[in-house]
Amino acid sequence: MKRIFRTLFPVIFLALITACAGNGQEPALMEQEGAGFSQNLEMSDETSAKSVRSLPAPATVSGENLQTQQDIPVVDPKIIREGGVSFETSDLKQTRTLLDTLVTRYEAYLANDDQYKFDDRIEQRLVIRVPADNFDSLVHELEGSVERFDSRTISARDVTEEFMDVSLRIRIKKETEQRYRDILTKAETVRDILEVERYIGRIRSEIESLEGRLNYLQNRISFSTLTVTFYQLKPESVGLSSRFTVALNNGWNNFMLFLLGMVSLWPFLVAGLILLFILLVLAGRRKSKIQQ
Numbered sequence: 001m002k003r004i005f006r007t008l009f010p011v012i013f014l015a016l017i018t019a020c021a022g023n024g025q026e027p028a029l030m031e032q033e034g035a036g037f038s039q040n041l042e043m044s045d046e047t048s049a050k051s052v053r054s055l056p057a058p059a060t061v062s063g064e065n066l067q068t069q070q071d072i073p074v075v076d077p078k079i080i081r082e083g084g085v086s087f088e089t090s091d092l093k094q095t096r097t098l099l100d101t102l103v104t105r106y107e108a109y110l111a112n113d114d115q116y117k118f119d120d121r122i123e124q125r126l127v128i129r130v131p132a133d134n135f136d137s138l139v140h141e142l143e144g145s146v147e148r149f150d151s152r153t154i155s156a157r158d159v160t161e162e163f164m165d166v167s168l169r170i171r172i173k174k175e176t177e178q179r180y181r182d183i184l185t186k187a188e189t190v191r192d193i194l195e196v197e198r199y200i201g202r203i204r205s206e207i208e209s210l211e212g213r214l215n216y217l218q219n220r221i222s223f224s225t226l227t228v229t230f231y232q233l234k235p236e237s238v239g240l241s242s243r244f245t246v247a248l249n250n251g252w253n254n255f256m257l258f259l260l261g262m263v264s265l266w267p268f269l270v271a272g273l274i275l276l277f278i279l280l281v282l283a284g285r286r287k288s289k290i291q292q
Helices: 002-054 063-070 092-105 132-145 160-186 190-222 240-264 266-291
Strands: 079-088 109-117 121-131 149-158 223-233
Touching (some): 079 190, 132 223
């Protein structure tokens, strides 16, 4: 038994020493590995930083280069100008002749020509479409020929954004239409042909609608609108005798209106008469009882 113990004791002792040595070396190995990993990270960060520094800086783009690259179109402002004037004149024919002369001189045309007759005056209203470049000159010359305006309004509306938007939409839809036409040339079946033609018809309808809107804007921009209203008082509305006659007529008309109003209230009048009759009968009976 002692021999066995003496034989196994050195073996067990050596095993314990080896185990302790292994446990002591493991943290050291872990520390070495951690240090190596952090070193690799630092190296990778430095490498990345160097690589970022080595990249060329983006070139600054000047205003001219940016405009050339993007091909931005320069568009003049699209302005719709409108105006309206109203004034009294002593001679309708003379004023009309003056306006016809201005229309011819400034290459304008009449869009509307209306005349109205009221109780106290005769009024004419002209809608003049004049080229935008001549609008100010026409208004200035008209102001020099009129003593006093009852009203005068001039307005300007900027439609540049809408004009550009409609133009761009037309261009895009035309490009889409052309692509569909290219597809139509390659269609093989009747079903494909009908389908593509349906899309082309829808796009063509949208294009025509947008072109109509664009033409309308272009017309309003190219030709400004001026509405001129002038009137002449009737001679009979100025004299004293005519005023007296008008007053008599107005009084008679008001009296007739009063009678018509009373007639329209006939149910209330009948009810009032019946009530008055009943009250009178009751009052007569009361008097007779008192006398008895």
